[in-house]
Amino acid sequence: MKYLKLFNESKQDIHSICKKYGIINYTINDDNSIDVNGNVYLKNKGLTKLPLKFRNVTGNFYCSHNKITSLEGSPESVDGFFDCSHNQLKTLKGAPRLISGSFFCDNNQLKSLEGAPRSVGSFYCSYNQLTSLEGAPRSVGGYFDCNYNQLTNLEGGPTSVDDHFFCDNNQLTSLEGGPISVGGHFSCYNNPIFKWWDKVKDKEKLEVFIDLGIDSDNPDWINQEKIDYII
Numbered sequence: 001m002k003y004l005k006l007f008n009e010s011k012q013d014i015h016s017i018c019k020k021y022g023i024i025n026y027t028i029n030d031d032n033s034i035d036v037n038g039n040v041y042l043k044n045k046g047l048t049k050l051p052l053k054f055r056n057v058t059g060n061f062y063c064s065h066n067k068i069t070s071l072e073g074s075p076e077s078v079d080g081f082f083d084c085s086h087n088q089l090k091t092l093k094g095a096p097r098l099i100s101g102s103f104f105c106d107n108n109q110l111k112s113l114e115g116a117p118r119s120v121g122s123f124y125c126s127y128n129q130l131t132s133l134e135g136a137p138r139s140v141g142g143y144f145d146c147n148y149n150q151l152t153n154l155e156g157g158p159t160s161v162d163d164h165f166f167c168d169n170n171q172l173t174s175l176e177g178g179p180i181s182v183g184g185h186f187s188c189y190n191n192p193i194f195k196w197w198d199k200v201k202d203k204e205k206l207e208v209f210i211d212l213g214i215d216s217d218n219p220d221w222i223n224q225e226k227i228d229y230i231i
Contacts, residue, residue: 061080085104099120103123119138143163
């Protein structure tokens with residue numbers, strides 16, 4: 001009901017908006033939200049907000065490369081990808097709660113991940129202004145990428161990542177709060193915690209196993225089975 005004030009178009013308006021943006025195979029619900037059987041493609045349309053209230057989308061939802069500042073109106077569930085990257089988002093409030101595919105919110109102005117879905121395929125939040133991972137999905141079925149932020153630790157991040165975990169180019173002084181399980185590689189180069197890395201002469205042949213509580217001056221080796229190496 002909270003969307004009625006923001007999205008109060010008549011059914012005729014909704015038909016016109018769907019035609020304008022090439023949205024087909026849709027159903028208008030009683031609250032004037034729409035379900036879409038297929039993809040929604042709103043990429044690079046000059047949008048500052050989503051033009052309609054969506055509810056369920058069976059395909060992918062693309063609204064990247066706009067000037068969107070709010071995700072209000074986003075579908076509640078998306079069976080494919082949800083891509084809101086390259087916008088002007090400062091919050092993920094209003095983002096879908098259920099996503100079967102990957103979630104892209106990179107290249108925004110996010111300072112928080114509050115509002116992010118709790119479980120996703122891959123999750124990409126690089127190139128933002130994050131100082132904390134609080135609000136991040138707890139379970140990630142693919143990659144987790146938080147490169148190029150301002151993180152000093154990994155508190156609040158996912159506990160389980162089925163593929164690679166990337167936290168390169170941050171301000172990490174601790175790996176506290178990092179994932180318990182990582183199915184692929186754990187990559188966190190170019191962070192203050194690894195200032196000792198420059199002292200390692202044979203980087204190509206060295207496999208580094210690190211503990212999540214590693215001390216930057218006195219690294220504690222071999223205590224995390226799923227973290228293969230740092231590259």
